[in-house]
Amino acid sequence: MSRPIRTIAAAAALLLAAACNSASTSGEPADKSGSSVRGVTADSIKVGGIVSMTTASGYSKKDTDLGARARYERANAEGGVHGRKIEYLGAEDDGQDPGRNLAAARKLVQQEKVFAVSPMSSVTFSGADFLERQKVPTFGWGTVPQFCGPQYIYGFGGCMVPTPGGTITQSWPEGLAQVLGGAKGKSVAILANDNDAGGFAIRTYRQGFAAAGFQVSYAKPIVPATSLPSDWSAYTKEILRSAGGKAPDAVVSVMQTPYNIGLFTALKRAGYRGLLTDPTDYDPGLLAKSATRQALDGVHVLLSFEPFESDSPAMTRFKEDIRKTAGKDVPLNMHMMTGYMSADLFLAVAEKAGEKLTVDSFQKAAASYSDTGTMVGDRDLAKGRKEAFGCGALVRLKNGAYEVSSPFACYEPIPFG
Missing domain, CATH: 3.40.50.2300 (Response regulator)
Known part of the structure; x- marks a missing residue:
């Protein structure tokens, strides 16, 4: 196919997609807040995750899901984000397979209609381009290049993979x-x-x-x-x-x-x-x-985070949250921290975005978000697009x-x- 034809086809596809989206939006009953924002209602924010729970080598990051769930449960117990509870769907298992990673991203956005993906924890992040195009705020451990540069994808410790100019x-x-x-x-x-x-x-x-x-x-x-x-x-x-x-x-x-x-x-x-x-x-x-x-x-x-051996207030709270969600004392691991801090950063930005939560308001809040003294050090999302937080x-x-x-x-x- 020649380049002009490909360009026309691509444009037609975009117009068709826009028409379908418009039709589906107008055909769906508005929620009680009148919101048409994907995954957001008057009383909830829908979030999903993507995690390599199974792999060919036997290595598993399944506890990433537990960490995220623990943080969301505490947020909900404290009243949610501006009155909205987090509806956490749990994590899709991508099996550390590129095809499954993309399929999981598509499922969460197109079928489940999530507002955000948090956590995303896999060395295979083939769904990144799709999530970026769909403007889905996505949070995870920025140890793969896809966390470095995109507008909607955030590493809770910044961009851990150096990029040119970083x-x-x-x-x-x-x-x-x-x-x-x-x-x-x-x-x-x-x-x-x-x-x-x-x-x-x-x-x-x-x-x-x-x-x-x-x-x-x-x-x-x-x-x-x-x-x-x-x-x-x-x-x-x-x-x-x-x-x-x-x-x-x-x-x-x-x-x-x-x-x-x-x-x-x-x-x-x-x-x-x-x-x-x-x-x-x-x-x-x-x-x-x-x-x-x-x-x-x-x-x-x-x-890239505070050791579990620390007795800081934040670490004490983390341990309590994990214990409560697990229903018992469980051995702590770095995957729990990955899920927990991915969720924590998403919640912090959503809180700053205010009561009228949209992708635009979320992105505006993220553009200027920074804080200090967290379990991953000082966070600065503008800096984190190209740099790790360095702790x-x-x-x-x-x-x-x-x-x-x-x-x-x-x-x-x-x-x-």
Whole structure:
């Protein structure tokens, strides 16, 4: 099809869609507030989520849904948002599959008629363009590029994936420098999966660790993303001689838990005695199995939020909310925090938008929204389109329990180049 014909066809499709939308709106009875805003009535705001509850590797983010539900339930108990209760539909499981992610986004918007998607937690965010075109406010952990730049998609910690003209947060390298007594003369090896996210992570962290003063002796996105290696020796051999024929001072894994368990176990068996670190394995539930606990013992985990070991009022409230929604004491994990803080930021912006909630009023509120002292640091949504909020901590698993190895703090970012 020639370009002019494609253009005409696209325009016709847009006109048809507009006509259908207009017809459906006029054919539906107005709610008692007279609102025609998708997902908003006089007494409710409809919200849904998209979460990788199941994956091919067995890794699950299902507790993201629990975290979001806990925050929405507290909001409703406190009277809702300007008198409107949050009608949370729960999270669709995308199975970490691109097709299912897009299908989930379409279902929530076209069938369920949600006002917002919060949380969205998946490394596969193929539904981003659809949600952006449909002007659906969407909140999640901004660890994939789709959270960086769009007008309607927000990371609760900002844009965690650097973009041209943006910055790189230094909480990981600076935190490790504290643990190691400085970065000068120290070497790091960085390993990631063989996919787009892994390649970008290598590019980012290579620059970040070098800027902090580390020698980056190895940085490769070469581990298959679709299946766990049965033999890690090819990777460990390279890593263990990457620092001028010697082992590096630290091994940085930018992968999910099943991969980290395999890699770290193989490194320990090969005699590695350096520092191990990843951004994933802060989950007390992992400690239930002795093999998992042994594999992750000594690992320093990066957090982009306040550690659960904190006794701040916000953390105390978070724990109480989770306990109430779960109906019992449950092991806390970072997925709960992802859901909770996604919901928390959505609620904060919706509150600022005022009683007349529309997509436009919501976007206007978001454009100037900022606050301080939250469990993810100081939030600034204008800044967060291109930058992370720059705060983090490290916790170490030791003798079956987590302890803070580098306190939660905010660091000056560096330009991304």
